[in-house]
Amino acid sequence: MAKAVRVHGVGGPEVMAYEDVTVGDPGAGEVRLKQDFVGLNYIDTYHRTGAYPMPTPFTIGLEAAGIVDAVGDGVDAFKPGDRVAYAAPPIGAYASERLIPWHRLIKLPDSISTEKAAGMMLQGMTVEYLLRRTYPVKKGDTVLFQAAAGGVGLIACQWLKQIGATVIGTVGSEEKAEQAKAHGCDHIIYYNKEDVAKKVREITDGAGVPVVYDGVGKSTLDGSLDSLKPRGLFVSFGAASGPIENFNLGVLSAKGSLFMTRPTLMTYTASREDLVESATALFDAVGKGLKIEINQRYALADAVQAHKDLEARKTTGSTIFVV
Structure with missing residues (x-):
């Protein structure tokens, strides 16, 4: 049975x-x-x-x-x-x-x-669509990844390094910081005891980042938005701390004409063609050393x-x- x-x-x-x-x-x-x-x-x-x-x-x-x-x-x-x-x-x-x-x-x-x-498969293809299609990260970009030691985060840190990006990652403990660093995270921010946006501005000489990948949700929203440069993109792909509710779109204009998206893997792999392409890209990344x-x-x-x-x-x- x-x-x-x-x-x-x-x-x-x-x-x-x-x-x-x-x-x-x-x-x-x-x-x-x-x-x-x-x-x-x-x-x-x-x-x-x-x-x-x-x-x-x-x-x-x-x-x-x-x-x-x-x-x-x-x-x-x-x-x-x-x-x-x-x-x-x-x-x-x-x-x-x-x-x-x-x-x-x-x-x-x-x-x-x-x-x-x-x-x-799920976490890896999530990273694929986030980094290659939602915001196509380029060599030389600096990005912020919230919860860098999670399942998606550890894969994303490695994939971002394959692309040639600089990775700022948030974590909640020394153990998770070591894991994120070992997988390619260049700068660590402790979200539970540091001002994330302030640290991002220090790391980027005040400029901010062009994209924030945020799978945490409600508790990290403000820090994520305040870390973006003008016309930057906030990518909310999860809600581990709770969903973002009753959001005032005027905040996006006040903080620099920001963009916001809430993508899902299911949309990005809805067609057979997109599913196979995403999986193939993941297998290729693993073949290049992604662990x-x-x-x-x-x-x-x-x-x-x-x-x-x-x-x-x-x-x-x-x-x-x-x-």
């Missing part, structure tokens, strides 16, 4: 239950996967809490890697035995087996292990504890479930 982590009502981690599920045969255009590893991502908490509403009950999760077990009619791109990964809807990744549309899957190259793939740090591993049955640790900011780098 297959196993899955199901959410029966929105709320804290305790609303998740590890239980038996039935997985049928794949229909037309579908693939049945036997999953070896599942990725844990902050977006999972948004689905669990109802911040991103889902009809209950549902199987949580958007990222996993495993082996194709069977294919439905019309599926020519994959065959049983192929190693694949994904980081996209439909939701349902926290499972030992599942059905998924073939066009959401990416075939893994020999150079990428199944375990590594489960810890890199994926899987710093936490949990059994899938321990999803409740994993969510508690994630929300308490006890995790760094990537986290996976071992199925």
